[in-house]
Structure formats: structure tokens, C-alpha cells
Amino acid sequence: MAWRFALMIDPAASDDPRTDFSGTFRIIDPATPALSVGELSTQRGDGIFESIGVVDGHAQEVGPHLERLAHSAQLCDLPAPNAAQWRQAIELAAAESPAEGEGVIKLILSRGVEHGPAPTAWVTVAQAADNTTARTRGIRVVTLDRGYDSGAPARAPWLLLGAKTLSYAVNMAALREARRRGADDAIFVSSDGLVLEAPTASVVLRFGDRFVTPEPTGAILHGTTQLSLFDHLRAEGHDVGYETIPVADLVKADAAWLLSSVRLAAPITEVDGIAIPVDAGLTASINRYLLSPRD
Incomplete structure (x- = not known):
């Protein structure tokens, strides 16, 4: 109940x-x-x-x-x-x-x-909802234009792009649009072609042994789960970093995840209809860490 x-x-x-x-x-x-x-x-x-x-x-x-x-x-x-x-x-x-x-x-x-x-x-x-399927089978995502270029946050701080506000109508509309396109979630991109974040999650990509997430500018809400995961990955000997990520790099990743506080790590299986690899073992290890007590 x-x-x-x-x-x-x-x-x-x-x-x-x-x-x-x-x-x-x-x-x-x-x-x-x-x-x-x-x-x-x-x-x-x-x-x-x-x-x-x-x-x-x-x-x-x-x-x-x-x-x-x-x-x-x-x-x-x-x-x-x-x-x-x-x-x-x-x-x-x-x-x-x-x-x-x-x-x-x-x-x-x-x-x-x-x-x-x-x-x-x-x-x-x-x-919380049962997120087992998303964590184990993964999710399909589509990219959606956020409607501003990467310089907008600096030019217009009153847009509050780095604040977690209650004004989530756009985020919810993006999820509905993703489902209309046959996907489970979305990744926002800037109008000049850079990866930002998902409507309710951070984006993490793996290239070889390096894990990256979009550079935390005023356009991105810095994810608490992403920060915790990067601390864990560093302790495990992995290389992590914040980078400017072109949209085209999403499908070049060796693995990718959306990270959030409740769903935790959901592996991305497909971006705009293009399949990308899923590291099931690593995903399970990440979620075991994220389910452990963390202060």
C-alpha cells in the first residue's frame, strides 16, 4: 500500500x-x-x-x-x-x-x-515508483532543442536556468513530446548544438575509461547524484571530467546514463533512433553504489 x-x-x-x-x-x-x-x-x-x-x-x-x-x-x-x-x-x-x-x-x-x-x-x-525496469533494461531518449544557445545564461541570468524552480511545465512538456516520439525520456540540447541535461536528470557519458558530463554552466542544474557518482568513480581509479559535449558525440559514447536522485542510473539504449552500447555490469555496479547509504 x-x-x-x-x-x-x-x-x-x-x-x-x-x-x-x-x-x-x-x-x-x-x-x-x-x-x-x-x-x-x-x-x-x-x-x-x-x-x-x-x-x-x-x-x-x-x-x-x-x-x-x-x-x-x-x-x-x-x-x-x-x-x-x-x-x-x-x-x-x-x-x-x-x-x-x-x-x-x-x-x-x-x-x-x-x-x-x-x-x-x-x-x-x-x-517512490518502481524504477527497476529503467535501471536494468534501459531507456530510449530523443534530443530536444531547449530554445536557447549556450551563451544565453550569461546574457540573461533572469531566466533562472541554474535554479531548481517549481516552474516545470517545460520539463513535463518535453517528457510528453519524447513519449509522442516513441521514447522514454529526452535530452535537452542548446540551439548551437551542445548537450545540456534531461528534463529531470543529468547526462553522463563514458568514452573508454573516461566519464564526462556537460560542463556545469548556468544553463545546467548541477546534479547531486552526478556529483556523488563522480566522487565514487574517482575513488575507483576512473578519470572523470566536465566538458563541452556536441550533440553528435552522444551516439559515439561507449555507454551513457541519465542520473537522478530517485530513478538513479538509467542506461541509455538509444538516442534519436540510433542504438548505443549498454554496459550492464557497470550499470549494476553504479546502482549498487547509489543505493548504499550516502550523506
Whole structure:
């Protein structure tokens, strides 16, 4: 049976010296209404979020997710989250998940109610989808033009391309388009022909013994799972790097994956109808690592 837990947060200032923030949390019934009709997260997508994988009751990569939440808040001119408060909320949510199995914790920080005095914040945890098929059999992807060139983030920082915002309509439209084309997922590319990222995942390619991902510019959301994997690969003696990757190089890779916090490593089997090799053994090893407890 699917499970879910939710709590609202009264956001504390980033320099609040308290060590116990339990009085700022309000547990709510996730099946009942909880947001005002004036809430800007639902009216305009004006807010930020993070999705944290939970494995056997353990929240994965909490520190990197909180760092990225703070980075997104800065880009969006939102109040800086109090890391200790959010960490305590994550611990409470993780404690409500089963001791076995996978889940996902979502952190949401919104600008709040229109003309209101303060942001709105909440945390949910729920059972994750079964991603076994994607991890073992792989996924087919298509490339989709993101609609801007590689220099756009520097010219127009107000596009918030490096922030994880609630405005995910384009990302969801890209997934629907991918499915209309007979694929499982998409990879965004710049209008000048460079690989960016997937709508909800990072792209990692292997060429020989070197693992690469697109250079983390303002156009790409730096993936917490990708960062963790690169640390692991370095420790295993592999060469890793950030590069400018032309679209044509996707089908030249010896193996490729989409990486995300919940689906983990999904091997790419096909790009725009062209088959690429799948390293099943390496993929299984990567996912064993990603399923191990990671802080």
C-alpha cells in the first residue's frame, strides 16, 4: 500500500541560533487541502524545490541537496533557508518512511501568498515508483532543442536556468513530446548544438575509461547524484571530467546514463533512433553504489 507523510514549516531565518526547530513544524494530513488559493507556488510556479531519494529509511545526499536549495533560493531572491531547520524536517520525514524500500522526500519553498508577509514551506515523503525496469533494461531518449544557445545564461541570468524552480511545465512538456516520439525520456540540447541535461536528470557519458558530463554552466542544474557518482568513480581509479559535449558525440559514447536522485542510473539504449552500447555490469555496479547509504 502506498504511503505518504507531510508537514508544513514556519521558515526560520538562516542565522536563527536554535538547535531544536520542532516547534516550527506542523504535521498535516497529506490527503487534505493545505495551501491558500493565493499561494504563488500554484499560481505562478514561484518557488524552488528539491527531491531527495530515501533508501531503507535513509535520506540520501542531504547536505548537497540543502546546498542546492540554498543556491536556488539565492538565484530566485528568496530568503536563505535555515539548513539546520530543513535538516531536522528531513530527518522527521525519513523517520516516517518504511525501514525497507525506496521513497522520495520533497522540499518546497515558495514565495508564499500573494502580498503575504512570509514564504510558504513544506516537506513531503512518499513511496517512490518502481524504477527497476529503467535501471536494468534501459531507456530510449530523443534530443530536444531547449530554445536557447549556450551563451544565453550569461546574457540573461533572469531566466533562472541554474535554479531548481517549481516552474516545470517545460520539463513535463518535453517528457510528453519524447513519449509522442516513441521514447522514454529526452535530452535537452542548446540551439548551437551542445548537450545540456534531461528534463529531470543529468547526462553522463563514458568514452573508454573516461566519464564526462556537460560542463556545469548556468544553463545546467548541477546534479547531486552526478556529483556523488563522480566522487565514487574517482575513488575507483576512473578519470572523470566536465566538458563541452556536441550533440553528435552522444551516439559515439561507449555507454551513457541519465542520473537522478530517485530513478538513479538509467542506461541509455538509444538516442534519436540510433542504438548505443549498454554496459550492464557497470550499470549494476553504479546502482549498487547509489543505493548504499550516502550523506
